[in-house]
Amino acid sequence: MNNxxxxxxxxxxxxxxxxxxxxxxxxVSIVYDQPGVTRDRLYEEIQWLDKKxxxxxxxxxxxEDKPFQEQIRVQAQIAIEEAQVIILVLDGRAEIDKDDxxxxxxxxxxxxxxxxxxxxxxxxxxxxxxxxxxxxxxxYPISAIHSEGIGDLLDEVxxxxxxxxxxxxxxxxxxxxxxxxxxxxxxLNALLKENRSIVSPIAGTTRxxxxxxxxxxxxxxxxIDTAGITRKSKLVESVDHYALMRAMSSLAESxxxxxxxDATKELSHFDSRLxxxxxxxxxxxxxxxxxxxxxxxETNTMAKFEKDLRKNYKFLDWxxxxxxxxxxxxxxxxxxxxxxxxxxxxxxxxxANLLNEVLVEIQVSKPAPSLKGxxxxxxxxxxxxxxxxxxxxxxxxxxxxxxxxxxxLENQLREYFDFRGTPLKLILKxxxxxxxx
Numbered sequence: 001m002n003n004x005x006x007x008x009x010x011x012x013x014x015x016x017x018x019x020x021x022x023x024x025x026x027x028v029s030i031v032y033d034q035p036g037v038t039r040d041r042l043y044e045e046i047q048w049l050d051k052k053x054x055x056x057x058x059x060x061x062x063x064e065d066k067p068f069q070e071q072i073r074v075q076a077q078i079a080i081e082e083a084q085v086i087i088l089v090l091d092g093r094a095e096i097d098k099d100d101x102x103x104x105x106x107x108x109x110x111x112x113x114x115x116x117x118x119x120x121x122x123x124x125x126x127x128x129x130x131x132x133x134x135x136x137x138x139x140y141p142i143s144a145i146h147s148e149g150i151g152d153l154l155d156e157v158x159x160x161x162x163x164x165x166x167x168x169x170x171x172x173x174x175x176x177x178x179x180x181x182x183x184x185x186x187x188l189n190a191l192l193k194e195n196r197s198i199v200s201p202i203a204g205t206t207r208x209x210x211x212x213x214x215x216x217x218x219x220x221x222x223x224i225d226t227a228g229i230t231r232k233s234k235l236v237e238s239v240d241h242y243a244l245m246r247a248m249s250s251l252a253e254s255x256x257x258x259x260x261x262d263a264t265k266e267l268s269h270f271d272s273r274l275x276x277x278x279x280x281x282x283x284x285x286x287x288x289x290x291x292x293x294x295x296x297x298e299t300n301t302m303a304k305f306e307k308d309l310r311k312n313y314k315f316l317d318w319x320x321x322x323x324x325x326x327x328x329x330x331x332x333x334x335x336x337x338x339x340x341x342x343x344x345x346x347x348x349x350x351x352a353n354l355l356n357e358v359l360v361e362i363q364v365s366k367p368a369p370s371l372k373g374x375x376x377x378x379x380x381x382x383x384x385x386x387x388x389x390x391x392x393x394x395x396x397x398x399x400x401x402x403x404x405x406x407x408x409l410e411n412q413l414r415e416y417f418d419f420r421g422t423p424l425k426l427i428l429k430x431x432x433x434x435x436x437x
Contacts, residue, residue: 004053005082005085006161009103014089014090018119019142023055088116090119093120096133114136117142119144121142123143123148140153171221174254186290257284259271287313292323293325320341341420346388355383356381371402379395392429393426393429395430397430
């Protein structure tokens with residue numbers, strides 16, 4: 001888990017997003033062509049001097065019907081909660097105003113390290129001297145748009161981060177994510193209470209960062225990002241966009257995510273985007289329907305709910321669905337069984353001999369469709385080491401592969417072998433290509 005988080009903070013229009021985009025080396029406004037899956041990636045990992053840092057962009061977000069000051073406050077609040085170092089961005093050409101003072105006062109109260117940069121100073125322009133009123137010892141002149149001064153800024157940031165190994169390194173990471181008030185905290189508390197879990201500080205992080213460890217049978221799981229779940233901030237929790245941002249970050253870091261869905265509410269845009277992101281990032285997940293105790297039940301209530309849920313999440317048809325009541329600790333054993341099962345499926349290794357026997361059966365029962373008179377032929381399949389089950393297929397020509405047939409192959413592999421809870425990845429390689437994996 002990368003505990004070195006750096007947030008870029010400042011009032012609107014100082015160039016936060018320009019700096020963020022420059023640091024990660026690309027523009028980020030990614031649209032995925034699955035309905036309801038568009039997303040803005042506001043967390044990115046970058047590397048500087050062989051060190052990995054996670055950067056948060058708190059800029060470029062308009063919160064509708066909110067006063068200007070509250071927008072600034074929410075952005076600063078996120079940084080205070082999540083970052084070890086904060087890059088405060090100022091407009092180097094403009095006089096310091098009350099909004100700059102407002103942000104600085106909030107950041108100072110946090111006790112976090114603040115590195116100040118004065119942006120828009122291309123060509124070694126002098127900054128406005130009113131900046132000295134803020135009382136910082138050092139100011140880094142930069143031009144984000146022209147990449148000037150960014151190296152010195154990052155050198156300073158690196159000096160204030162700890163790159164010693166975290167105590168949870170190598171452990172299987174579980175995250176509990178979902179819409180605010182769906183029951184993340186209740187589930188976390190129920191799981192930890194049941195397992196008499198150890199809660200311990202991680203070396204090199206702030207005093208607020210906590211990692212929880214949970215044991216199921218003889219296996220230890222690290223629950224990541226608990227600081228974001230357990231530390232209540234009504235200001236942040238009230239803003240869906242930031243909750244989604246945090247959930248996506250948590251999902252990206254974890255080996256398995258429990259996506260909590262509130263049984264008492266309609267499925268929301270938040271739920272769709274989160275599930276879509278999990279799908280796009282090839283992340284193993286379990287869909288956990290919480291607050292099931294509040295639902296009036298008839299004979300087929302659970303089956304009907306699951307059917308409706310799967311209709312909304314067609315692209316996650318491999319994800320198990322578990323119904324629970326976190327507050328009452330109902331059906332937690334069922335959830336723990338599924339966690340162990342998905343972990344086992346993730347780690348499943350299948351011999352090349354068995355895979356190729358199955359491949360022959362699959363191709364005999366349904367050969368690939370003809371594309372312009374040509375047909376895909378798979379001569380050999382083997383599993384390769386990866387975070388999720390990944391298979392290398394040697395074929396006559398990748399150009400003949402149709403996505404519907406690849407989907408069929410995936411479904412057949414799932415029928416022969418249990419891969420519930422985990423996505424599969426198929427890599428096609430032409431037989432005559434060199435440097436095979």
